[in-house]
Amino acid sequence: MSAGARTMAIAPHRTEGTVDAGLREQVAWSCRILAMGGHGDYTLGHVSARAASGDHILMKPNGLGLEEVAPDDLLALDLEGAKLSGAGPIHLEYVLHTEIYKARPDIGSVVHTHPPYATALGATDATLELLNHDAVLFREGLAYFDDTAELIVRPEQGAAVAAALGNRRVLVMRGHGLIVTGETVPWATYAALTLERVLQIQSIARSLGNLLPMSPEMADRVYPAKYRDDHLAKYWDYLVRQVRRAGLAEGMPQPGDDRA
Amino acid sequence: MSAGARTMAIAPHRTEGTVDAGLREQVAWSCRILAMGGHGDYTLGHVSARAASGDHILMKPNGLGLEEVAPDDLLALDLEGAKLSGAGPIHLEYVLHTEIYKARPDIGSVVHTHPPYATALGATDATLELLNHDAVLFREGLAYFDDTAELIVRPEQGAAVAAALGNRRVLVMRGHGLIVTGETVPWATYAALTLERVLQIQSIARSLGNLLPMSPEMADRVYPAKYRDDHLAKYWDYLVRQVRRAGLAEGMPQPGDDRA
Amino acid sequence: MSAGARTMAIAPHRTEGTVDAGLREQVAWSCRILAMGGHGDYTLGHVSARAASGDHILMKPNGLGLEEVAPDDLLALDLEGAKLSGAGPIHLEYVLHTEIYKARPDIGSVVHTHPPYATALGATDATLELLNHDAVLFREGLAYFDDTAELIVRPEQGAAVAAALGNRRVLVMRGHGLIVTGETVPWATYAALTLERVLQIQSIARSLGNLLPMSPEMADRVYPAKYRDDHLAKYWDYLVRQVRRAGLAEGMPQPGDDRA
């Protein structure tokens, strides 16, 4: 093994890149935002999005860390996992994505990562408590998958994960990691970041005293004003700027670019 | 949603900027100091100050992260929340500010953020303990607001929050976040930073053993020598230098500027 | 003591450097990867590798922090600890390395560091729990050495440590620190990083609720697909890129170098 530099994107696939260009960029930003938010685990973890055409998805390739993914690195896969375009290898667990997209037409983006707080939660008997506004995003509760802690590599395993997800936003895979879904890439990304944040607050709260969660009824009252598409648009633009300030935007279009 | 760069301040409102110039700068530094201190939550959280004229306040606009606020971005609002000047949108919860200014003529600055330790404290039955000099700043105790965890968007809600604050320095909004007030921007900013610090120390202390807080009488003896305007002036100047060293001063006047 | 700059590598030992060149580079990257992962403790901690010839090892010299080690800084020692080449002083505890290489022909690399989580674990009655995929790497359990907390400086002490290690991957030296071994430098390095990560997750999990570890049978099912040489090669290349991005590659060959 040499001290190899990252070369995968040196020959960008401009032809493919012009299809789904905006979505490719969103997925790449999502990867970098998640890296910034502590979701990185070597080259593991992946983000995908359903293309507007509906017949394929765009997915992070294997071999890159989350903060290294550029728009042209993304693979186009059909819903059976066949590679339509892209140079890098497919993550073993692509069925997590394809089977969820099949089962949930409302979902436009899937995140699978192993962040410390959510992974830790999945290894305990604790549940996410309604401690603050962040928690309200998950007021319908988290789904859990505990059939196996193995890698999910076969379509029927992916389908079992999708079934465990049901109609929720988030699935915790016990002994393994996290699935966060969203109607759009920004929603899935934001929910993944916010879940880690709320669990960190829950850990701190337990270090300070006994928990006083809000009632489910209160969470229902908080939700509509707090979680809106127009708020999310502002958060997303901010997160992209934050990635740039953190120096994690190498290989991404610059603000003045044609493609930006 | 595009990977939009921050453009809000590109056309600075120099005309407005020349009114309240020093105070605008203080509020912008306060936002950046709070970001550096871990108070950021996407584009949420806001700082305001009462103008010397008494007839309006200056407040962070919506859509920017705390570390992105420049003096010319600030909105001038009257005490009913009408925008007198400024290009950006008003935060939904501006009534937190306006109603507190109406109820408390002694207050010159209001901070509302969702930092992890104070937010966590508000979700527990714990109280701030008098563990060290930092805690002494809050020796009169924290006020709590638990009427609702909803966003505070109507004047009567803001008035209820102001009533819960009473004559204290800090209000914890259960399930939501923090209000910190001060006679000046530096005092409110410093108190907000120090509250997170003391709660972090409280969390560590509980991880080490049983707490041995000082007595209220001791806190009263510590306070006068510890908390003085001349100390605060030094801390503030230091915090501004620290923001510069952290690379978070883009868009702020440089040390040699006319306006600095 | 002056504010001395690091000068040890100013006169590189090119002659020695050309022997074991690739392995020297791996050991130097390993040191920097471990520094990035929180294993640093002033100039303490060391990494070694067995040379392909089998008659000597390459080992970090004393006097440098982990993030400062360059390929030409490494000492070549025979298995009795005699220095064959290299300018810097030998770490007192070199026998930890030499005695393990003698006892375990399958081992190609040894890491000894004092990272916070593993050091803390060794000071408790806790064991590593099978909480997630990271933990599965250690499914055979950790070995412990508790004959003494003293520095291990004599060959018979090193032999006792090697005996306590037995056929395991990791040994926790109670009151002292950590030994992690691997067939290759990347495996030992990765295991050392991953151990800290899994213990951090264990600490977080305990802060959230009661632990639900997977069964040993499940860990045996997870292992083969999760821990493979080809995965490791990707992680290693990523870690080297991460060190470069973190600005910790000064003195290392650049991607375009002849030696890279």
Added chain:
Amino acid sequence: MSAGARTMAIAPHRTEGTVDAGLREQVAWSCRILAMGGHGDYTLGHVSARAASGDHILMKPNGLGLEEVAPDDLLALDLEGAKLSGAGPIHLEYVLHTEIYKARPDIGSVVHTHPPYATALGATDATLELLNHDAVLFREGLAYFDDTAELIVRPEQGAAVAAALGNRRVLVMRGHGLIVTGETVPWATYAALTLERVLQIQSIARSLGNLLPMSPEMADRVYPAKYRDDHLAKYWDYLVRQVRRAGLAEGMPQPGDDRA
């Protein structure tokens, strides 16, 4: 209060600077090392050293953060606290230093800071446990001062603190902070850093299980080989290099300087 830049050292006091030049540099590095190690608290905390002549000390001035102190900023004070040279204001608590130097001829340097772990420890009934090599440095136990949590500003208060310190290395001032002493600036600095580290490990250990400290006899056996002047010299040189890499050496002599 303006967003004032740090200007205190702009007119360096070269005349004074040439006396005690090496010691001035050590104290300034110490301040920056402590800042890097998390001892900063706005402009609070101070380091001093006894001059070789024995008739004065060099001490950090008030108004600067620890990472901002340059050699020429240091004040020369006699043992009654009269300023012999230096432009900045004297810290209120200078008597902590002067009274300890009077009581302990063996001490060449005094650090007073408010770091989170030691401050937290002082607010509990816990004691430092002999969990690892770091803890062995403090095997004789910590002294405690609990007469008052007030600022220590009068000579008789300083003398009471010195009496509470007795012949120990470290004193925890309950409700306030930390005093660490050493024969030299590097020893006091290193001990202050190491104390925070060992308490962090103690906190982590308690999060993992029940503590298994080593025996006092074992600590006595570990100490002589672990804590030696020649080791310390290496750690100190490393810490200075680490400050440079962290970008915290502005205003300090560069490696090639005449004064370095």
